[in-house]
Each structure stands twice: as structure tokens, then as C-alpha cells.
Amino acid sequence: MREVEPARRTALVDEVARFVRSHPTVDLPEALDERFRWLVTYQGELHRAGLAVPSWPTEFGGRGVPISEAIIILEELGKARSPELINFVAVEVLAPDLIAFADRQQLREWLPRMASADEIWCQLFSEPDAGSDLASLRTRAHRVDDGWRITGRKVWSTWAQFADRGMLLARTGPTDSRHRGISAFVIDMRQPGIEVNPLVTMTGASEFAEVTFDDVPVDADGLIGEVDRGWAVTLHVLANERGPYALRRAAMLRAAMASVPERARGVDHTRTRASVIDAYIAMWLLDRRISQVADDIQTGQPVGEGAPITKMSLTDAEQLIFDAAHALLGPHGVVGPDDLGWVEGWLYSRAASIYGGSAQVQRNIIGERLLGLPPEPHPR
């Protein structure tokens, strides 16, 4: 990764420190609505300070800094336990895809509002019977005079209950057209015909929802990319979700890992110590991977090929770090208090081997596409 000159590094560190001093870490409100509103305001302030999307082009609300400098900002925010961007699906997962497929005028309208969290976006890909096998999705878009009408059901849609817009995959080809008959749309989520039912997870939060669409209109210019060619758009989104997204998540994990060894020093329990060492190794490996991802972004390399490796490194680090943290808590891991956020982190870390594509599926992709191993047998 490109070196950042010491003086520049110091300036960035100071800049984040100033922001953090004026926005000290607080206990987030318990009630989800209040917590959500707090985090929206926080992202807005982070954005106004130029720290939410520093590497985005200025035209779209960023400040155009190289990725190596953006990583310093992320690291410093992570150390200060700055909360994750509430609009992370928009910023990390969908925006890079829109930059590749949407037109400039749409980008100028959408991206700054994503960055400031003035507009919350959700990702409407997974369905009750189409998760790993996304190409079997059944939500349908049919053409009408002025655009499209959407009917179907999505699930696992993060923050859909608060979303203003969503990126949605729907079938536009024949029923059995698989990935050849899928199109991608941007849909206004504040319309009649959309019903959103939040689902409660084991962390106690309702982070995602089931969403049904009953003949919901989308304008013609809501189509992203070409009709029936939405699979290219999908692959781009998945590559970002499995690759560059890890940059921001890794900063949070690095900060969590930093407090683990200190707590482990007095521990005389072989399995717990082994778990701390495994966590340290996983974080070390994730850091190496992150450097590679940053290099790829900086040199304009496609991020897709190594994305499943990045996703697996992230999954391992997230689960092993919180396993170690949880082991160190002993009985407090069950009954609290959770002042370091380790219990919530441990519960959430179970999702790391599912979100963005399950660990088994990432392994299949690595085996089949990168190593040329024989494909998994498919039951017929």
C-alpha cells in the first residue's frame, strides 16, 4: 500500500482526534428508533467533517483522498470506537456499483445524500428461497408504458424499515431464465404497495426486515444497467460486499482486538490463551489482506477475484476475536455488563459467516474458480 508521509499521517490523526473530541463516545439509546436517528445525525456530522467517505470523488460528496489516507481515518475512528456508518449498505456495498452502472446525473443526486445519511438505502437481493442461490429469485418486474411494476418478496433486507430507496433484483426474463433474465432497479421505498416487517435477531435488534412488493411502480430510469443483464450489476455488488467493505469492518475489529491481550495477561487458562492467540493471528492475516485490497483499489485492479478470500479472512477474524473476547469475559459473557460491547460483538459475529454470502459458498468459489477443483456435486 502507498506510504503516507509522516506529516500527512499526523495531520489526519489530528483531524480525527478533533472530531472525536467534539463527538465523544456515548451509550447509544436503547430504543431502536432513537438509536437509528442518533446514528443518522452522527453520520451527517461525520460527513460534514469530511470523514464519512473521504476517498469518494469530490463530485459525489467525498474529498478524493487516496485509499491509504482513508484507511488512516478509518483506523483512528475505529480506535475511538466511533460507531459504524448507519448507511453502510449504501456507502460500502451499493455506491461503488452505482458508480459503475448509473448515469452521472443520478450519481450526483444519490451519492452525496447516501454519504450524509440524508437518504437511507437498502439492498433487496435475498429472498426466502433465494439466498446463496440468488439466480433462483422470483420477484418479478413487468414492463408498463412508463416503466416497470414490481411484485414479490425479499428478506434479510438490512434497515429496510427505515429506507428511502433500495436496490432491487427482479426477474424480467422467463421464469427459468436464471441469471440471464434478472434486472437491477432502484426503487423508492416510500410508496404504497410496499410492506416492511422487521425481524428480531438474537442481539435483540431488528436490523433487517422482510419486504413484500405488490405491483409497485418503478420509473424507466430506475433500471440500472441493461434489461435482463442485472447479473453483471449483482456480481459487482457482491464483489464489493465481500472485498472493499472489509476495509471499514477491519478497522472496527482492530480496535476490538487491541483491548483483548491486555485483559488476557493475567489469565492462566490454556484454552482461553489459545483463543486469544488464534484471534491475533486472524487479525494479522486480515491486515495483510486489507493491504492487498487497498493496493488493488489504488491501482484500479478489479476487486472481484480475491473477494471471497477477503470475506473469509474477515469472517475468521470477526469470529475468532469475539470468541476470545467472550472467553475472557467468563460468566460476564452471559450476564453482562457489556461495557466493551464484547457480548453484542460476539452475538453479531455469528452472522459474519452468513452476510455477504455464506462461508461454505465462499469456499466453493475459491475451490472451483481460483483453484480449479472439481465442482461441488449438485443434487438433481
Ligand SMILES: Cc1cc2nc3c(=O)[nH]c(=O)nc-3n(C[C@H](O)[C@H](O)[C@H](O)COP(=O)(O)OP(=O)(O)OC[C@H]3O[C@@H](n4cnc5c(N)ncnc54)[C@H](O)[C@@H]3O)c2cc1C
Ligand atoms: C446480518 C445479515 C445481513 C444481511 N443483509 C442483507 C441485505 O441487506 N440484503 C440482502 O439481500 N441480503 C442480506 N443478507 C442475506 C445474506 O446474503 C444471505 O443470508 C446469504 O446469502 C445466505 O443465504 P440464505 O440465508 O438464504 O441461506 P441458504 O442459501 O438457504 O443456505 C443455508 C445453508 O446452506 C449452505 N449452502 C447453500 N448452498 C450451498 C452450496 N452450494 N454449497 C455448500 N453449502 C451451501 C449455506 O452455506 C448455509 O449454511 C444478510 C444476512 C445477514 C446474516
